[in-house]
Every structure is written in structure tokens, then in C-alpha cells.
Amino acid sequence: MKTLTKKEALLQAAKELFGEYGFAExxxxxxxxxxxxxxxxxxxxxxxxEKLFFAAGMDVLENFIRVLQQxxxxxxxxxxxxxxxxxxxxxxxxxxxxHWLVLVRCSPYSDMKASEDREIMLRKFEEVHHLxxxxxxxxxxxxxIVELSPVSTAQVIxxxxxxxxxxxxxxxxxxxxxxxxxxxxxxxxxxxxxPSAKD
Numbered sequence: 105m106k107t108l109t110k111k112e113a114l115l116q117a118a119k120e121l122f123g124e125y126g127f128a129e130x131x132x133x134x135x136x137x138x139x140x141x142x143x144x145x146x147x148x149x150x151x152x153x154e155k156l157f158f159a160a161g162m163d164v165l166e167n168f169i170r171v172l173q174q175x176x177x178x179x180x181x182x183x184x185x186x187x188x189x190x191x192x193x194x195x196x197x198x199x200x201x202x203h204w205l206v207l208v209r210c211s212p213y214s215d216m217k218a219s220e221d222r223e224i225m226l227r228k229f230e231e232v233h234h235l236x237x238x239x240x241x242x243x244x245x246x247x248x249i250v251e252l253s254p255v256s257t258a259q260v261i262x263x264x265x266x267x268x269x270x271x272x273x274x275x276x277x278x279x280x281x282x283x284x285x286x287x288x289x290x291x292x293x294x295x296x297x298x299p300s301a302k303d
Contacts, residue, residue, distance in 0.1 A: 111149045113139040118160045123205035127157055158221045164207045165228050171196050172235050182243020183297060189236050190265060190293050194286045197269040208273065233258055240297070249297045261293060 108116060117138035121130040132153060136143040150156040175192035179185035197204045237258040243249030268289040 110139070110141045110145055113141055114146055114149060114156075115159060115163060117141075118156050119164065119203040119206050122157060122160050122209060123203050126209055127153070154221070158225070160203070160206050161209075161225065162228065164203050165225070167202065168196055168204075168207065169228070169231055169235070171202075172232060176235060176239055179239070181246045181248040182239050182241070183248035183294075185239035185242060186236065186249070186261070186297060187290060187294060189239055190261065190290055193265045194268065194272075194289065197273060198286075204269075205273070208270070233262055236261060243297065247299065250299050252297070257297070264289065264293065 114135060117135045118130070121134055121138060124130075125134075130153075132143060132146045135156070136146055146156065150159060172189055172192050175188040176185045179188050196202050237254045240249060240252070240254035240257050240261075244251060244254065268286065272285055
């Protein structure tokens with residue numbers, strides 16, 4: 105296993121703590137203690153807590169985008185690409201090693217204070233949307249997906265992924281197991297985009 109630099113150790117600790125406790129309850133001292141790195145190095149490397157929060161969120165988001173790209177690359181058609189995208193999205197959201205909760209807390213729709221950071225994060229989130237839109241366009245073209253608007257359908261599916269994830273991760277009332285819930289979510293997407301949906 106690779107030994108982390110002090111800067112990497114601080115970012116790793118920040119992702120863990122921001123995910124566990126949120127922005128308000130996470131202090132520089134908690135982060136430096138968890139990382140085993142001197143407190144002064146946090147300011148040196150990241151400046152302030154807002155910048156570190158943003159860096160943690162961007163790190164998770166960039167990893168998320170890489171996972172989605174890899175999931176869709178090997179798909180044989182657009183329909184398979186959409187389902188691979190959705191499956192990877194949901195699996196990423198419940199893998200404790202991804203630090204998904206940082207991204208839930210640090211998004212352009214959350215409580216980010218700096219507007220320039222919000223704009224950067226929003227543009228990065230748009231890459232997620234465009235990945236899905238591309239698979240929908242591909243599926244319409246290759247006939248594996250019913251004739252639909254890729255732009256609006258990508259928005260609806262993204263909303264469904266966000267809602268399913270928040271229901272699973274942030275609320276106690278999911279029906280059945282998490283896997284059952286996510287399986288039903290994928291089944292819903294499959295039925296909605298399949299050419300047989302129009303019959």
C-alpha cells in the first residue's frame with residue numbers, strides 16, 4: 105500500500121471527517137489528529153476549512169467521474185451504457201471507501217459559501233450529466249433505447265439517482281434491503297428506456 109504524503113494524509117482525513125460529521129462539526133484539529141500531521145500544515149497546504157472542504161469534494165467528484173467513465177466505456181450499446189452508468193452511480197454511493205457523503209455535503213446545491221467554488225463544482229457535476237446524455241444519445245441512435253430526448257431524460261434519470269441515493273443513505277425508511285431498493289431503481293430505468301416501453 106502506498107504511503108501517503110502529509111498533504112494526501114490531510115485530505116484523506118478531511119474526507120473521512122467531513123463525511124462523518126459534516127462541515128460545521130469538523131475542525132482543523134480533528135483533521136490533523138486523524139491524519140497524524142501537524143496542525144500548521146493544514147493552513148500551509150489548504151489555507152482554510154472552506155478550501156479544504158472544496159478540495160475534498162472535488163477529489164471525490166473526480167474519482168466518481170472516472171468510475172462512471174470506466175463503467176460506460178465497455179458497454180456494447182447505449183442501453184447497456186445507461187444501466188452501467190446507473191449501477192456504477194449507486195454502487196459508488198454506498199461504498200465506504202469512496203467517501204460519497206463528502207460529495208453529498210459538498211455539492212453546488214448544498215451550503216457551499218464561496219460562489220466561485222460552487223461554479224467550479226457545478227461545471228464538474230455537468231460532466232456527470234453529459235456522460236449519461238451521451239449514452240442516451242447512443243442508445244437512441246443504435247435502437248437499444250426508445251425514441252426520447254437525451255437531455256431531458258438524462259435530467260430525469262439523474263434526479264432519480266440522486267433521490268434513490270438520498271433515500272438509501274440519508275433516510276431510515278427504505279423498503280427492504282439497500283440492494284433490493286437499488287435493484288428496483290435500476291429495473292425502473294431499464295423499463296423506462298427500453299424500446300418495448302412504447303409497445
